[in-house]
Amino acid sequence: MSRYRFETHLANxxxxxxxxxxxxxxxxxxxxxxxxxxxxxxxxxxxxEGFSLKWYSALFAEKNFLPALWGSLxxxxxxxILSTILGAAAAVxxxxxxxxxQRSFQVLAFTPLLFPQLMLGVVMLxxxxxxxxxxxxxxxxxxxxxxxxxxxxxxxxIIIAVQIHxxxxxxxxxxxxxxxxxxxVLREITIPILWPGIFSAGIFAFLxxxxxxxxxxxxxxxxxxxxxxxxxxxxNGSSPIFPALATLTFIPALILVGLADFFxxxxxxxxxxxxxxx
Amino acid sequence: MRIKNMSWRHPALQIATLPLLTVLVLxxxxxxxxxxxxxxxxxxxxxxxxxWDLTTWKDVFSHSYYWVIMARTLKMALICVxxxxxxxxxxxxxxxxxxxxxxxxxxxxxxxAFLADAILKTFGWVLFFDRSGVxxxxxxxxxxxxxxxxxxxxxxxxxxAMVYNLLPYTIFTIYLSMMRIDRDLIAASYDSGASxxxxxxxxxxxLSKPGLLAGxxxxxxxxxxxxxxxxxxxxxxxxxxxxxxxxxxxxxVNWPLGAALTIVVIGIGALTLMFFGYLLIKxxxxxxxxx
Numbered sequence: 258m259s260r261y262r263f264e265t266h267l268a269n270x271x272x273x274x275x276x277x278x279x280x281x282x283x284x285x286x287x288x289x290x291x292x293x294x295x296x297x298x299x300x301x302x303x304x305x306e307g308f309s310l311k312w313y314s315a316l317f318a319e320k321n322f323l324p325a326l327w328g329s330l331x332x333x334x335x336x337x338i339l340s341t342i343l344g345a346a347a348a349v350x351x352x353x354x355x356x357x358x359q360r361s362f363q364v365l366a367f368t369p370l371l372f373p374q375l376m377l378g379v380v381m382l383x384x385x386x387x388x389x390x391x392x393x394x395x396x397x398x399x400x401x402x403x404x405x406x407x408x409x410x411x412x413x414x415i416i417i418a419v420q421i422h423x424x425x426x427x428x429x430x431x432x433x434x435x436x437x438x439x440x441x442v443l444r445e446i447t448i449p450i451l452w453p454g455i456f457s458a459g460i461f462a463f464l465x466x467x468x469x470x471x472x473x474x475x476x477x478x479x480x481x482x483x484x485x486x487x488x489x490x491x492x493n494g495s496s497p498i499f500p501a502l503a504t505l506t507f508i509p510a511l512i513l514v515g516l517a518d519f520f521x522x523x524x525x526x527x528x529x530x531x532x533x534x535x
Numbered sequence: 536m537r538i539k540n541m542s543w544r545h546p547a548l549q550i551a552t553l554p555l556l557t558v559l560v561l562x563x564x565x566x567x568x569x570x571x572x573x574x575x576x577x578x579x580x581x582x583x584x585x586x587w588d589l590t591t592w593k594d595v596f597s598h599s600y601y602w603v604i605m606a607r608t609l610k611m612a613l614i615c616v617x618x619x620x621x622x623x624x625x626x627x628x629x630x631x632x633x634x635x636x637x638x639x640x641x642x643x644x645x646x647x648a649f650l651a652d653a654i655l656k657t658f659g660w661v662l663f664f665d666r667s668g669v670x671x672x673x674x675x676x677x678x679x680x681x682x683x684x685x686x687x688x689x690x691x692x693x694x695x696a697m698v699y700n701l702l703p704y705t706i707f708t709i710y711l712s713m714m715r716i717d718r719d720l721i722a723a724s725y726d727s728g729a730s731x732x733x734x735x736x737x738x739x740x741x742l743s744k745p746g747l748l749a750g751x752x753x754x755x756x757x758x759x760x761x762x763x764x765x766x767x768x769x770x771x772x773x774x775x776x777x778x779x780x781x782x783x784x785x786x787x788v789n790w791p792l793g794a795a796l797t798i799v800v801i802g803i804g805a806l807t808l809m810f811f812g813y814l815l816i817k818x819x820x821x822x823x824x825x826x
Contacts, residue, residue, distance in 0.1 A: 264730065264731055265731065268732075269633070271625055272628060272629035272632075272633050273633065275622070275625035275629060276626055276629045276633075276634065279622065279645075279702070279706075280641065280644055282699065282702075283644070283645060283648035283649075283699070284644075284648060285659070285660070285663055286655075286656045286658075286660045286663060286699070287648065287656065287659060289659045289663045289669055290655060290656075290658065290659040290662065293662055342554075343554055343555045343558065344555075346550065346551045346552070346554060346555065347551065347552060347555045349551050350551035350552045352538075353538060353539060354538065354539050354540075354541040354548055355539065355541065356540070356542070356543065357543065362552060365556070365563075365564070366555060366559065368563070369563055370753075371752070371804075372756070372760075372801070373756060373757060373760020373761075373800065373801070373804065374757070374760055375762050375777045375780070375781070376777075376780070376800060376801055377563075379781075379784065379793065379797050380563075380566045380570045380797065381566050382784075383566060383790065383794065384562070384565065384569055384570075387569065404562075406558060407558060407559065407562050407563050410558075461650070465650065467652070468651060468652035468653055468654075468655075470652075470653055470654045471760075471762065484652055484653075484654045484655075487652075487654055487655060487658065488763075491654075491658055491661075491767070499655075499658060500658075500659075503652070503655040503658065503659070506652055506655065507651055507652075507655075510651055510652075514643060514646055514647045514650065515643070518639065518643050522639070
């Protein structure tokens with residue numbers, strides 16, 4: 258009995274310990290950045306000397322990060338919409354239809370996920386350069402949009418496919434029986450029920466695009482986004498402006514992740530109360 | 536849910552698949568095909584000359600320098616896989632079996648850390664490991680003397696950042712396959728007198744193998760392409776394949792060589808993937824036979 262108890266204790270220590278250690282590990286660089294953004298000194302050394310918000314005001318006084326912020330916003334917004342729509346459509350085909358070459362379609366839709374990102378960027382960079390020589394254009398944000406869409410759509414596809422998995426399609430039959438057209442069924446039944454999945458896929462897509470460095474770096478031409486702006490900034494020597502900028506970009510991400518979870522949980526609760534009522 | 540049989544002539548199937556197929560063919564398959572073709576050209580005066588010969592490939596296979604880097608990349612990716620699997624396994628197990636009430640909060644914390652900007656997080660690590668950084672600050676307080684750890688700009692630092700960026704993949708794949716394990720199987724194992732360790736070894740671990748392998752493959756492939764971590768954390772002293780390829784394109788402006796090296800890395804990744812895919816199919820089949 259005591260051996261059994263010892264085993265249980267040991268297992269608990271290892272398991273809880275690993276979760277705590279992992280969380281600490283994950284948050285070391287994030288907390289470090291937030292702490293350094295509040296320093297008074299202009300050197301990023303520890304222990305931090307005094308607390309002030311002066312690097313935030315320095316950041317806003319310089320304003321040279323604004324084009325990068327604007328570029329990031331445009332890029333992530335367009336990518337979110339395109340990836341979510343493409344991913345939702347493909348998820349429906351993946352889960353609800355059976356068709357010839359389905360296996361090939363599934364493999365093709367997933368391969369970008371298994372491609373090292375910098376290689377994906379390089380391969381597309383070569384293609385855009387050849388096209389650019391031929392049709393006389395140069396790469397900018399739009400080519401980065403295409404790169405992001407290729408890479409991020411599989412993520413959106415998985416998340417929406419999971420939502421489709423629990424979908425009750427007799428609801429669609431009922432709507433059709435009561436005289437709805439296909440379009441009305443889609444608008445009134447299918448999309449509202451799948452909405453939590455589509456919504457979290459959208460947030461995931463936005464954040465993946467927002468934080469993406471590799472693809473933007475290869476494909477955006479001379480356009481800047483926040484990650485490439487920070488990369489070139491660090492290469493030229495670090496200043497407390499970058500921790501301040503980092504902290505500011507973490508905040509919208511935190512809000513979006515919390516929001517996504519709130520909607521997911523509310524949808525789950527509603528589903529539970531619906532099933533208990535019927 | 537019913538699964539509808541569809542012919543390619545059906546408009547619903549066309550609407551659902553053709554947009555994504557078009558994007559993937561135009562911006563993924565064709566570019567990849569073109570990269571393969573490009574590797575058979577040569578470069579003259581920083582311009583690609585379309586000449587169709589094997590000069591570039593002979594170059595790739597005759598320089599041991601490239602293969603030293605490839606071997607180093609392979610080694611780093613494999614070490615990273617082992618670390619991510621062993622660190623991810625207890626976390627995933629604890630999420631499923633020990634933290635039913637905290638599960639969602641822990642998951643959100645991990646997802647947020649995963650989705651935050653990779654380059655900013657890597658920069659955070661630099662500040663942490665710096666000679667006058669946070670870690671050395673703490674070590675000094677603990678009495679180890681000034682600048683006790685000098686880990687930044689070594690391959691170890693690069694590995695820490697790689698594990699940091701890729702660990703969430705194994706946690707989530709293992710978690711997903713552990714979630715699907717039938718609790719009755721575990722109860723049955725306890726009822727027949729098996730210890731916790733034995734139950735874990737004979738029930739939980741074999742049944743979470745698909746998730747383990749999927750996570751391992753993801754980490755391996757993504758690990759082959761890392762660039763930020765060795766560059767920023769490793770200090771660029773021992774470059775990996777991605778850095779080599781970037782230099783070939785940007786500094787040496789030798790596109791055919793860059794294309795060939797890209798194909799070598801993707802080839803190494805694809806071969807490993809096929810091997811693991813074969814293993815995965817074999818184990819799931821034998822499991823299906825047992826239960």
